[in-house]
Amino acid sequence: MAQTPLAERLRPNTLNDLVGQEHLTGVGSILRAAIEQGKIPSMILWGPPGVGKTTIANIIAHTLHASFYTLSAISAGVKEVREIIEEAKTKEKTILFIDEIHRFNKGQQDALLGAVEKGIITLIGATTENPSFEVNSALLSRCQVYVLKPLNEKDLTKLLHEALEKDIFLKEKKVELKETEALLNISGGDARKLYNLLELVSSQLLESSELSKSLIITDELVMKVAQQKIALYDKKGEQHYDIISAFIKSMRGSDPNGAVYWLARMIEGGEDVKFIARRMVIFASEDVGNANPNALLLANASFDAVNKIGYPEARIILSQCATYLASSVKSNASYAAIGDAMEAVRQHGDLAVPLHIRNAPTKLMKNLNYGKDYKYSHSGEGNFIEQEYLPDEIKGTRFYNPGENARENELRKFLKERWKNKYGY
Secondary structure, three states: OOOOOHHHHOOOOOHHHOOOOHHHHOOOOHHHHHHHHOOOOOEEEEOOOOOOHHHHHHHHHHHHOOEEEEEEOOOOOHHHHHHHHHHHOOOOOEEEEEEOHHHOOHHHHHHHHHHHHHOOOEEEEEEOOOHHHHOOHHHHOOOEEEEOOOOOHHHHHHHHHHHHHHOHHHHHOOEEEOOOHHHHHHHOOOHHHHHHHHHHHHHHHHHHOOOOOOEEEOHHHHHHHHHHHHHHHHOOOOOHHHHHHHHHHHHHOOOHHHHHHHHHHHHHOOOOHHHHHHHHHHHHHHHHHHHOOHHHHHHHHHHHHHHHHOOOOHHHHHHHHHHHHHHOOOOOHHHHHHHHHHHHHHHHOOOOOOHHHOOOOOHHHHHOOOOOOOOOHHHOHHHOOOOOOOOHHHOOOOOOOOOOOHHHHHHHHHHHHHHOOOOOO
């Protein structure tokens, strides 16, 4: 097989060759129009791995005939940024692509500000993390954020067939694709992961087959190769989402041993400490919730602590929080409640707020009965007076159904005493 990875050999140079992201780069889309006009803004490309962030940056530079510099936020710092900015001052158009820009700290991001603002460079940052959390507000305000979507089955299938038709090595060896399910499932919408696995499977075929025969890829072969050699194509972090999934599911399954193992895998792999801590804050509310309100307090405190401490000591704090969350009683009742409530909003639209609980700051509003007949809860026995808080169309709808655990059983008892049979508590 060729030395250059398959994903790099097949990287498209034009928008017409790009597969996926039609909402951004298809005919008539806003980003495509900007590229065709030669006037692109500095931007942040936000999306999961292997969906085209680096490719889009390369296409932009190629189309605009601009000087193109690439930095990885993992290995580069302020020094490298400033060197590129100085070079850019002597050039007509310069695009600086920063991969994993969410790993740049505030000082590193601040070093970009002036050059972006003055137009010395056009910044294209790529991130798998929400930029509103990871990119400081000053830099974010100077960039347009474009959200990239995971590639769907149709996109991935097209990429597979294009690889077999266009890549000179695969075409020369007459590699055939009999089944695609395993390739598509393992890739998880990640084109780079798909190509890496296709290349691994093809290499396996070449090693074990007579070169005169056709080389046929089956689901069985793909699964065998993936299980044996997954580390070969995953060593640069494509397994990021698989491991965080295993970590979260171990905590959800109340297994602190599984949780701490997958935590160790992330730490050893150099995972961003804030990424791990943020996922535990989310988990504390989504999967523990009101069954143990202390979980959210500890997770939030852990997030603050690891930001102050950093590695290697942050591993101790992460471990304490992960084992606590895994060992805690679980409830997803609050998570389910907001899901059901949002579905009701989508179903029923903007229902009117009942008059008695509307705000009435002006005389006109009072004349229109805003706030009329509202009962002040603290005036009632036990600080409670029964009245309706939902729109008429959905009154009596129960969104929050407390879980079956000691803490939420107390909440259910409290709500049942207050609301009798109205909500069926």
